[in-house]
Amino acid sequence: MLFDAHTHLNFGEFTPEYRAQLAGEIEASDLSYIIDSGDSVESSRQAVEDSARYPWCYAAVGLHPDQAPGYTDEMLDEIEQLAGEPKVQAIGEIGMDLHYGRDSKEKQIELFRKEIRMANRLRLPIQIHTRDADRLTMDILIEEGAFSDERKGWFPEKVLEDGRKVADPRVQLHCFSGSAEFAMEYVRLGAMISVGGPVTFKNGRKTVEVVQTVPLDHLLSETDAPYLTPVPYRGRENKPYYVEHVVRRVALLKGLEYEAAARRLTENGKTFFNIDD
Numbered sequence: 001m002l003f004d005a006h007t008h009l010n011f012g013e014f015t016p017e018y019r020a021q022l023a024g025e026i027e028a029s030d031l032s033y034i035i036d037s038g039d040s041v042e043s044s045r046q047a048v049e050d051s052a053r054y055p056w057c058y059a060a061v062g063l064h065p066d067q068a069p070g071y072t073d074e075m076l077d078e079i080e081q082l083a084g085e086p087k088v089q090a091i092g093e094i095g096m097d098l099h100y101g102r103d104s105k106e107k108q109i110e111l112f113r114k115e116i117r118m119a120n121r122l123r124l125p126i127q128i129h130t131r132d133a134d135r136l137t138m139d140i141l142i143e144e145g146a147f148s149d150e151r152k153g154w155f156p157e158k159v160l161e162d163g164r165k166v167a168d169p170r171v172q173l174h175c176f177s178g179s180a181e182f183a184m185e186y187v188r189l190g191a192m193i194s195v196g197g198p199v200t201f202k203n204g205r206k207t208v209e210v211v212q213t214v215p216l217d218h219l220l221s222e223t224d225a226p227y228l229t230p231v232p233y234r235g236r237e238n239k240p241y242y243v244e245h246v247v248r249r250v251a252l253l254k255g256l257e258y259e260a261a262a263r264r265l266t267e268n269g270k271t272f273f274n275i276d277d
């Protein structure tokens with residue numbers, strides 16, 4: 001039982017044949033669920049199509065910050081329409097990227113705010129991409145009510161490992177790359193920290209510290225495939241079922257059996273994305 005909480009089966013360069021082959025490989029693996037995340041109108045449409053085709057596939061729809069320079073309100077309308085389709089469980093990936101998009105900062109902020117408001121309007125979980133914009137991303141999320149009590153009230157309470165129940169605003173920091181301290185600031189706001197391939201990298205010390213520090217109740221497993229391939233497949237194309245190697249590393253760092261970590265991270269994913277089958 002494994003959960004890939006952020007992946008791109010919808011990837012634009014995949015042919016329909018290759019996508020079907022990948023789906024077959026997923027079905028032959030231990031992977032139980034994927035969240036197929038859009039980053040443009042086209043990829044979001046593909047994610048919705050994938051989720052209609054495969055029972056284990058759920059979709060997130062949204063415009064990535066790299067879409068900010070040319071985005072239009074019509075594009076946002078289309079995303080909102082797609083968000084109403086069955087099996088669309090989140091708005092994402094949305095956020096800020098000042099590594100590649102420094103010139104479009106203002107446009108990114110404008111788009112990001114509109115997409116958080118959309119997620120609030122639709123009462124959907126939010127999937128965040130953030131790069132070189134740690135504090136700014138958090139400030140915008142707070143300002144737009146992503147961690148508000150009102151938002152927390154829209155979702156069922158989360159049951160922690162020790163049986164306690166807590167309110168959960170359903171905000172996922174996809175492929176979290178900040179410090180352990182910063183991760184804990186997000187945890188105190190109620191967010192989920194999502195980790196992928198970098199936790200297996202030799203130079204992944206920061207992500208290792210994040211996993212060691214953040215309680216298991218606040219962790220999600222992901223791949224971001226076809227990017228960020230985990231060891232031992234680094235250098236090749238990433239695939240959703242390679243999430244096994246992320247989970248194995250999380251288990252090791254948390255001092256858990258692999259099966260226990262896999263079960264808990266799958267439960268976390270199902271709770272976060274409101275999947276109850």
Ligand SMILES: [Zn+2]
Pocket residue numbers: 006007008037093224
């Ligand atoms: Zn991604």
